[in-house]
Amino acid sequence: MDNIVIETRQLTKIYGEQTVVNEVNLHVRKGRIYGLLGRNGAGKTTIMKMILGLSSVTSGEVDVFSQTIKGNEKYIYPRIGAIIETPGFYPNLTGTENLEIFAKLRGTSRPNAVKEALGVVGLPYRDKKVFSKYSLGMKQRLGIANAILHDPELLILDEPTNGLDPIGIAEVRSFIQDLCVKRGKTVLISSHILSEISLLADDIGIIHNGVLLEENSLAELHKRNSKYILLQVSDTAKAVLLLERRFHVKEYSVQDTHTVLLYDTDLDMAEINKALMLENISVISLQLCNDTLEDYFKKVTGGEGIA
Amino acid sequence: MKWTLVFFFSTIISICVIVYLWAKLCRVKEQISNIKDALEDIKKGNLNRRILTRKSDMTKTICYNINEIVMNNQSQLTKLKQSEQAYKRLMTSLSHDVKTPLTSLVGYLEAIQEKIVTGEEKEEYIGVALAKAYHLKDFVESLFEWVKLDAKEQIFQFEICDLNELSRNILADWIPTLEDKLFGYEIDIPDLEYSVYLDRNAYVLILNNLFQNILLHSGGDKIRFQIFEDKVQAAIIVTDNGKGIPKKHLSHIFERLYQGDESRSTSGNGLGLSIVQELVSIHSGMIRAENLSHGGATFTITLPKAL
Structure with missing residues (x-):
């Protein structure tokens, strides 16, 4: 498939006797933000490291840009930007000097790439402060600047908001969204915070104890996990009239000729059913859907949940 | 040698x-x-x-x-693709927004035709059906307005107007409606003449949509209208004392078909504010929405002074 940027097949990593990543089949689609969600130690970072060749693969395969990594490193890696854990920079040089070294090594796509990358993350250009004096948040920002320095097609970000303050987190979030929406980049991002991923990602992969439990689009998950009563009847016009007159239902939407969604989940469903039957409207189905995303993750991870 | x-x-x-x-x-x-x-x-x-x-x-x-x-x-x-996607979304939500009131309207009319209701109740049904029909008509009209704007087919007649005078006239038309809905109002418009280069109809539509939005969605009972002017621009500030705009919706309210109210209950259509924004930007102005710390929301429009 042309549309898949990263594909892993049966990707496995074993350290000694411990299986850290177990037969993971990941599919990151082009131009989307893929959120890898899991608790600490679930195997998120290990998967990213294997994709980037920073950690050897025990078994299985990784394809990036529809090419296997092995043998094509020279062509693939310049097209990826990444931050894994704390990025390594020279402590005695300033942020600008550090990035200039990377720009020289890697090459850039624009004449003033360093200045622009620093501007994007909100760090000063040609500042005198050396890296060792940076705060955790500034270090993280410099790491992000380094990842986007060469305007890569694919970004792999391992918990990029670690150590940032709430405003910084919001900034990074909107910046990642911009990259994806306005500039068509593909992003693979990991996090252990559900609320953060649900604000950002298009697709979600849930990983638990090294196993990929679920891979789906967020829209699909939201659809499956919102609060409403699903009502299927033979005649929606009659049913809606009854609901409006007798149950004073105001918040509903008619989906098609047989389906109505009621957004007030406190309604007495048994009464509704009875009333519909008495009016000769046959009820095909009537069900309450009120799982939240959180409940769902708890279910998927076997009750342990995600922080 | x-x-x-x-x-x-x-x-x-x-x-x-x-x-x-x-x-x-x-x-x-x-x-x-x-x-x-x-x-x-x-x-x-x-x-x-x-x-x-x-x-x-x-x-x-x-x-x-x-x-x-x-x-x-x-x-x-990307810009092209975005507008294409927006149109697709528009079409799907459109079919829902039309279908729901239409189904309910059919329900009422059927009940009348089949003589299930008689006498006073029948009159009431006709009233409700009419209100729903009006709502649909309003929706279709604002949709038409919006499509015209989006396709850049609307022809504007810009002229130099006295912003203060024009605002006073529009507000005078609104006062009976405000009193009818038991809304308190406070109006503060400078007595001096202030020239702004604008299209009269568009400005009327901007204020109408803003007021309509507050009446339908704010949940408050007071409205304050102020104009502040300086040498370069005029700020038109409309404030209510309602429940404010939930934080997660604040950045989206000017998007087309975005409704803070997820249930899409029958009032409102999600087009009003996006029309306002479009019109304001055509006048080289800006609009922003904020929540007040003590409850309520405020909309600020800035328009440049005519030279």
Whole structure:
């Protein structure tokens, strides 16, 4: 498939006797933000490291840009930007000097790439402060600047908001969204915070104890996990009239000729059913859907949940 | 002896020069092959591909220029794609927004036709059905307004108007409605003349939509209208004392068909504010929405002063 940027097949990593990543089949689609969600130690970072060749693969395969990594490193890696854990920079040089070294090594796509990358993350250009004096948040920002320095097609970000303050987190979030929406980049991002991923990602992969439990689009998950009563009847016009007159239902939407969604989940469903039957409207189905995303993750991870 | 020494040195120098040029040639060759690969990829439609180059490379200007062209193409393409997607979303939500009130309308009319209701109740049913029909009509009208704006087919007649006078006239028309809905109001418009270059109908529509929005969604019972003016621009501030705009909706309320109220209950259509924003931007103005710390929301429109 042309549309898949990263594909892993049966990707496995074993350290000694411990299986850290177990037969993971990941599919990151082009131009989307893929959120890898899991608790600490679930195997998120290990998967990213294997994709980037920073950690050897025990078994299985990784394809990036529809090419296997092995043998094509020279062509693939310049097209990826990444931050894994704390990025390594020279402590005695300033942020600008550090990035200039990377720009020289890697090459850039624009004449003033360093200045622009620093501007994007909100760090000063040609500042005198050396890296060792940076705060955790500034270090993280410099790491992000380094990842986007060469305007890569694919970004792999391992918990990029670690150590940032709430405003910084919001900034990074909107910046990642911009990259994806306005500039068509593909992003693979990991996090252990559900609320953060649900604000950002298009697709979600849930990983638990090294196993990929679920891979789906967020829209699909939201659809499956919102609060409403699903009502299927033979005649929606009659049913809606009854609901409006007798149950004073105001918040509903008619989906098609047989389906109505009621957004007030406190309604007495048994009464509704009875009333519909008495009016000769046959009820095909009537069900309450009120799982939240959180409940769902708890279910998927076997009750342990995600922080 | 002397000549052999000269000969020896000149041979060494020539060898050095040859090696240097050879290395240079190899580097350029490699660069060209890189450029070729990238261009091949770009030709296939991957507009995210960038050619990376170092500051010392001979080919750097070519690479920078190719990158710039590709980037510009890409940003245009993304814009096109975004508007295409927006239209698709518009169409799907449209079918829901029309279907729901229409189904309910059919329900009421059927009940009347089948003589299920009689006398006073029948009159009431007709009233409700009429209200729903009006709502649909309003929706279709604002939709039409919006499509015209979006397609840039609307023709505006800009003229220099007295903003204060025009605002006073519009507000005078609103007062009976406000009193009818038991809304308190406070109006503060300067007595001086203030010229703004605008389209009268568009300005009327801006204020109407803003007021309509507050009446329908704010949940408050007080409205404050103020105009502040200085040498360069006028700020039109409309404040209510309602429940405010939930934080997660605040950044989206000007998007088309965005409704903070997820249930899409029958009032409102999600077009009003996006029309306002479109119109304000046509007047080279800005609009923003904020929540007040003590409850309520405020909309601020700035319009430049006519020269």
